[in-house]
Amino acid sequence: MADWQEITGGITAPRGYRAAGITAGLKPSGLPDLALILSDVEAIAAGVFTTSQVKAACVDYCRQRLQAKHNTRAILCNAGQANAATGSQGWFDALESAMAVAQALNISSDSVLLASTGVIGQRIRIDKLKAEIPQLVAALSDTGSDAAARAIITTDLVTKSIALETTIGDRPVRIGGIAKGSGMIHPNMATMLAFVTCDAAVSPGLWQQMLSRAADRSFNSITVDGDTSTNDSLIALANGQSRTPAIVEMGPEAEKLEAMLTAVCQHLAKAIARDGEGATCLIEVQVTGTHDELSARQIAKTIAGSSLVKSAIFGRDPNWGRIAAAAGRAGIPFEQENLQIKLGNFLLLENGQPLAFDRAAASAYLKGASKGAYLKEDTVLISVSVGNGHGTGKAWGCDLSYDYVKINAEYTT
Missing domain, CATH: 3.10.20.340 (ArgJ beta chain, C-terminal domain)
Known part of the structure; x- marks a missing residue:
């Protein structure tokens, strides 16, 4: 029997997180297309990304940021344009996006991580994005998970969200997540984005190890059509706001946390496979x-x-x-x-x-x-x-x- 229970709230269920999703005019459809996830305090960040040699600017950006520092405050995600195979200008668009969010939040730009999804070869509509950042920041809410989940999807028919809670050291610990993905899905990541929030305190190296193992047992174990994408990103934050003792090495508490992290990732991964383009089961x-x-x-x-x-x-x-x-x-x-x-x-x-x-x-x-x-x-x-x-x-x-x-x-x- 699982040592946790499902709760409501998605990525804002863990303590100390807010989220928002708005329509910024990036998608021709006029549907929501810009999302922001914010931790109230510095959070330890870990990531798993596409193995494709053709990578979106956001993937290169996140890898560089995570190699330089493990602390993060925010994740910005745009839908509509993948900003992949867009050359040096696509890189500058990514930098501008991070700077715009950082200025609006009054934080350092290297505390912002990025994700993009949409058509390969199309740059972000950067002017529209920058113009709507103030509205996006104003919309941040501790009940904003559903809005963020809607703003990151493309061909998905449904949003994908989950939150679980367990007890560590007699205190509740929560992990929440949202994801998008429907087609171009195959192991070694897929055309998928997934964002996970956690309120436990975990050392950077251990959090990365946990996430990598969870990815192998979830997002790297789904397939829709045999195609791997340019933008695949799984980013997980742990901000310590549960006030539980820091987990710095493997042991019973780390195993319990990793099992719940894997369960969150598997739920989202199965939701992606179930929502495969044209799929019936x-x-x-x-x-x-x-x-x-x-x-x-x-x-x-x-x-x-x-x-x-x-x-x-x-x-x-x-x-x-x-x-x-x-x-x-x-x-x-x-x-x-x-x-x-x-x-x-x-x-x-x-x-x-x-x-x-x-x-x-x-x-x-x-x-x-x-x-x-x-x-x-x-x-x-x-x-x-x-x-x-x-x-x-x-x-x-x-x-x-x-x-x-x-x-x-x-x-x-």
């Missing part, structure tokens, strides 16, 4: 029996990312051969005679041998999952075992529908 792949966790996750991610598996799920076709083929090409050695595959509660393959199963019922299971009739949160569960090892891992994805092609074929037109 979430796919969860559970793999057991490998030598270690990394190997299990690799097999799980390969299955979740298989276009053939995803297409079969959309077609409500219990074609386990596609699952077996994906597991076999994941690059992780295992004996074929040890392979077991289950779809929900339907055992399809055991000891490497196909089994008779009720195909119509299995197809009905897939149809029901698309409507949320069989499993909580519209989830199709694929379970794979490859041996007797202790390694276990999970990955999440979604089905591949006709609408995915339509959405992306017309993305800039």
Whole structure:
């Protein structure tokens, strides 16, 4: 049983945080497009970013800032323009954005982190952004999480938010988060932004280690379409306002905090996969029996990312051969005679041998999952075992529908 409970409030649930989201005129649609998250005091910051060689200016900016100092006060996020592949001018736009926020908040510009999302190759509409910064700062509120969550999305159909609370040292500790992402989603980050706030006190190195591990078990374990983006950013702040003793090394309290951080990240990651462009259901792949966790996750991610598996799920076709083929090409050695595959509660393959199963019922299971009739949160569960090892891992994805092609074929037109 989880050692925490879900609470309301999103990124402003932890103590000492405010947030805002407004319409600044950056998106042609006229929808909200500028968000700000502020810690009332200096917060320890950690980040995980895209591994792409083509990176947005905000990614380079954040990496430089976090290498130079671990303390941060604010995160500014614009939607509408990715400010990626925009050359030196895109870099100057990023600097101007940080300076504008810093001046409005009366803080140092190196205490501002940045994120952008939108069309690659388009610079931020910097004049519009700068003109609306005073309005954005004025809108900051300790109930502003929902507004911020709305302002960071692009093709998302829904906002993504979560907050959890546990007890450390007889005092409540909270972690909240918001995220965006729907397409161009694949491990090694994805077209996703996620912002996490925490009111515990954690040493910088340990907070970064916790976040990196949580990212591997969440955002680096989801896939929608096999494409990794230029702007992926996961930024987490810890400001110590819970007034609990500082956590400086691994131990029971650190493990409890990391488990809750991972749960927040996994909730947001699954929400991204569930909201995949054109998707009708979430796919969860559970793999057991490998030598270690990394190997299990690799097999799980390969299955979740298989276009053939995803297409079969959309077609409500219990074609386990596609699952077996994906597991076999994941690059992780295992004996074929040890392979077991289950779809929900339907055992399809055991000891490497196909089994008779009720195909119509299995197809009905897939149809029901698309409507949320069989499993909580519209989830199709694929379970794979490859041996007797202790390694276990999970990955999440979604089905591949006709609408995915339509959405992306017309993305800039």
